[in-house]
Amino acid sequence: MKSALTPLIGFQLTMLFTLQLNLLPAVSLPCRSFCGTIPVKYPFGVDEGCGAPQYKGMLNCSTDLFFLTPSGNYKVQSIDYDKKTVVVYDPAMSTCSILQPHHDFLMSDIQSAMIPPASDTVFVLLNCSIDSPVLNHYKSLCFNFSGHTCDELYGACTSFKLFRLLSNSSPPCCFTGYDTVKYMSMNILDCSHYTSVYDTDRLKGIGPLDWSYGIKLSYAIPDTGCERCMRSGGTCGFDTQTEGTLCICSSSSNSTRECAGGSLASTVGNQSPFKRSFRVLLSVLTAVLGAVL
Structure with missing residues (x-):
């Protein structure tokens, strides 16, 4: 009896792990803090969802840092975050x-x-x-x-x-x-x-x-409470769809305000993706056990 059910159990377990991988939340790349020798800090960002949404798409990091405008791309010479100034050069x-x-x-x-x-x-x-x-x-x-x-x-x-x-x-x-x-x-x-x-x-x-x-x-820095996020060890960013403020805590988790004890920004209602994944996996496991029994 057990030997006859072994292929079925193996198939069900394979489906179980495949489903588990698909249900894990997408891992976002961390925000780069440098482009060449120039520091990239809030409100700027060179990666998607990093920095303040008001400045999205203004900077590009290839081999050097460039400021993008309708008339062309201008190499960034320096950024003074204390004086809130950026020096660019028109070639x-x-x-x-x-x-x-x-x-x-x-x-x-x-x-x-x-x-x-x-x-x-x-x-x-x-x-x-x-x-x-x-x-x-x-x-x-x-x-x-x-x-x-x-x-x-x-x-x-x-x-x-x-x-x-x-x-x-x-x-x-x-x-x-x-x-x-x-x-x-x-x-x-x-x-x-x-x-x-x-x-x-x-x-x-x-x-x-x-x-x-x-x-x-x-430039001016938008008042979005970014200091609180940085004090908790996070990087300030935003949701690419809603442009809502995010505190990027790691490569796999974001928070609305701060990293320590913050609620995952990717939650829907009060249920995180991990909890939803667990409930689905539990249902599949129940089906597998039912087939075995």
């Missing part, structure tokens, strides 16, 4: 040492609201025509930048000297903020090139050769 912009065709820097509406260029970032519009709107109707958009002038740029920078040579004079330029290039393209502005400089408050009396070229972005 298509001109600098003192290289002259490149003009290129619009565009951000999405969410990016413009959540992580706009900092107040000490200046966009320099170069080689503008006399008909440029920033030299006429919108000339109020141009401002003084730490006492620096267009002549200084065209005279000190090897790449910008070309403009002076071609026109036998210093063509107009404009020191302006991000809102100007946000609402008017380089074609509308009628300026052939642009560059951007950050930390401008510290550049008074410093020549263009020693300026910090790039774009500094300033």
Whole structure:
């Protein structure tokens, strides 16, 4: 009798273990804390469901860390989590040492609201025509930048000297903020090139050769109680479907607020996936015993 039931029991047990594996909750990959040499901390994330949902999809980690916008991908130079700033570099912009065709820097509406260029970032519009709107109707958009002038740029920078040579004079330029290039393209502005400089408050009396070229972005941290999660040893993230806040405790469990004693975020009602799996397995086991008996 037992030998006749052995194949049936073996089949039932195989089905039992297969079902058990299928019912285990999916294991999520941990959030990477570095991309190259740059730390990746809240509110940012480079893995799905990591960081704050407001910043999802803004950073990409390949060999380096990049900031993704509608106009292109910009390499992240540094992130200062104390000052809440990110410095990115536009490889298509001109600098003192290289002259490149003009290129619009565009951000999405969410990016413009959540992580706009900092107040000490200046966009320099170069080689503008006399008909440029920033030299006429919108000339109020141009401002003084730490006492620096267009002549200084065209005279000190090897790449910008070309403009002076071609026109036998210093063509107009404009020191302006991000809102100007946000609402008017380089074609509308009628300026052939642009560059951007950050930390401008510290550049008074410093020549263009020693300026910090790039774009500094300033961000805010959403108030989601992330500190509580980090104190418990977790990593702040979010549910990819609901975008609800999660505290990622390990590669296999999440919590709503904190890791120690937190309720599993993947529970439905008051019943965890493990409890549901156990009840189903118990039913299968009962069926197996019934077949044996």
